Amino acid sequence: MDVVTIGETMVVLTPESSPLMRYAHSYSRKFGGAETNVAFGLTRLGHQVGWISKVGDDEFGKSLLSFVRGEGVDVSEVKLEKTAQTGLYFKEVRSGDNVRVQYYRKGSAASTMSPSDLNEAYIAKAKYLHITGITPALSESCYETIIRVIEIAKANGLKIVFDPNLRKKLWSEEQARKVLLEIAALADIILPGVDEGTFMFGETDPETLGQLFLDQGAQVVILKTGAKGAYYFTKDEMQFVPGFKVKTVIDPVGAGDGFAAGVISGLLDELPLEEVVKRANAVGALATQVVGDFEGLPDREELRQFMCEPTGEDISR
Template sequence: MDVVTIGETMVLFTPKSSPLMRYAETYSRQFGGAETNFAIGLTRLGHQAGWISKVGNDEFGKSMLSFIRGEGVNVSQVEFDPTAPTGMYFKEVRSGNQVRVQYYRKGSAASQLQPSDLNEEYIAGAKYLHVTGITPALSESCYQTILRAISIAKENDVKVIFDPNLRRKLWSEDHSRKVLLEIAALSDIILPGLDEGTFLFNEEDPIKLGELFLKQGASLVVLKIGAKGAYYFTEEEYQLIPGFPVTNVVDPVGAGDGFAAGLISGLLEGLPLDQAVAKGNGVGAMVTMVPGDFEGLPDSEELKAFMEFTSSEDVAR
């Protein structure tokens, strides 16, 4: 296995008849979760990805598991919980830059994850363990599960990737800051956004933020700065890798997960850091142009074409 990730994926409902939930009479049903967005992004780019989680033993959970399995993600470590439901959330896309999300995930099956649910051999067999700051916010047992997963990874020389993925609605600022910094200090690769860095360190300068994250102990920090691209930082150097122009942002949700998938794909392929970050920028940009959390994730040929011809019109027939 190239990468194993752990976390919650939910049923996603998006209003169709009106962008506002208060007026909507019909909704589209999809699935969304940072970890499976990331895993699907990797499988579409030709890599092996596994997902650890729990879903409800309900129709939503069964449908979700079938769909994610169909995307090529290994779901052997996903369990059905007979006592808790599959989580759900609603997304209002009012415009490309104005998206509102409402969660209905309290007490969900994934929030019942326990350290005892982890298969040590499964994690030990991966090259990378990918975790986000969402999972430890779901419950105390989820927090302990993430710490145990990281411990297993470290015991077996599996590199830990951490995407803070701050969700302010899930926990208090003080608690989230403490836990996110704790996990950052245990990680080999950290993938923060500029806003997350400012939240954690009360600093807005990207260069200073990169240095602050490196001091946590990571060997690689990649700081996302939106449309302008991303900086990578190592002990030896840092560099800004420009983003790709997107003239019409349709739905920005999931772009960060796509970025992570593109970046890690590049590292798995042995690309130089600048090219790996550029690959992440390309995937992230493509995700914003398609409605849905993962629908815009490209395969390798689509990504190559986009990165080579971002300014040319699509004339495929």
């Protein structure tokens, strides 16, 4: 197995008859979660991924589990929880730059995850552990689970990829800052946005933020600047890699998860860091071209066609 990820995936209800929920009378039902978005992005690029989580022992949970399995993700470590329901959220896509999300996830099945749910032998099979800052925000037991899975990963030689994925609606800013900094200090590869770096350190300059994350102990920091592109930092080098232009952003939700999938895919393929970030920029851009959290994530041929013209010329310029 190449990657194991852990976190909550929920039912997503999106108004169809009107972009505003107050006027909507019909909804489409999909699924969404940062960790499975990354998992889908990786499986479409040919990598083997396992997902650890809990879902409710209800119709939504069973449907979700079947769907994730159908995307090629191993779900053998996902448990059905009889005492809690599958979480859900509503997403209003008003325009490409105006998306509103309302969560109904408190007390969900995934929020009951605990360290006892972890199978060390399963995790040890992977090369990379992918985690986000969302999971520790769900409950104290989820926080303890993330700390424990990091310990297991370190003991078994996995590289830890951490996307802060800040969700201010889930916890207080003080607690969020404390925990995100704690996890950042334990990760090998960190994928923050500039806004998240500013939240964590109070700085706005990308180069300063990159150095601060390295000082925390990371080996690689890849700092996202939205559509413009991303910087990467190691102890020996720093470089900015420009993004890929798209005519219109249809749905920005999931672009960061696509970016993370591109990073991990590039690392698994042992590409140079510049090419890793270039791939990540491309996957993130493609994710914005389709309504949905993961539907726009490409396979290898789609990615190749997007990144290069027939002559092989980089179209990001």
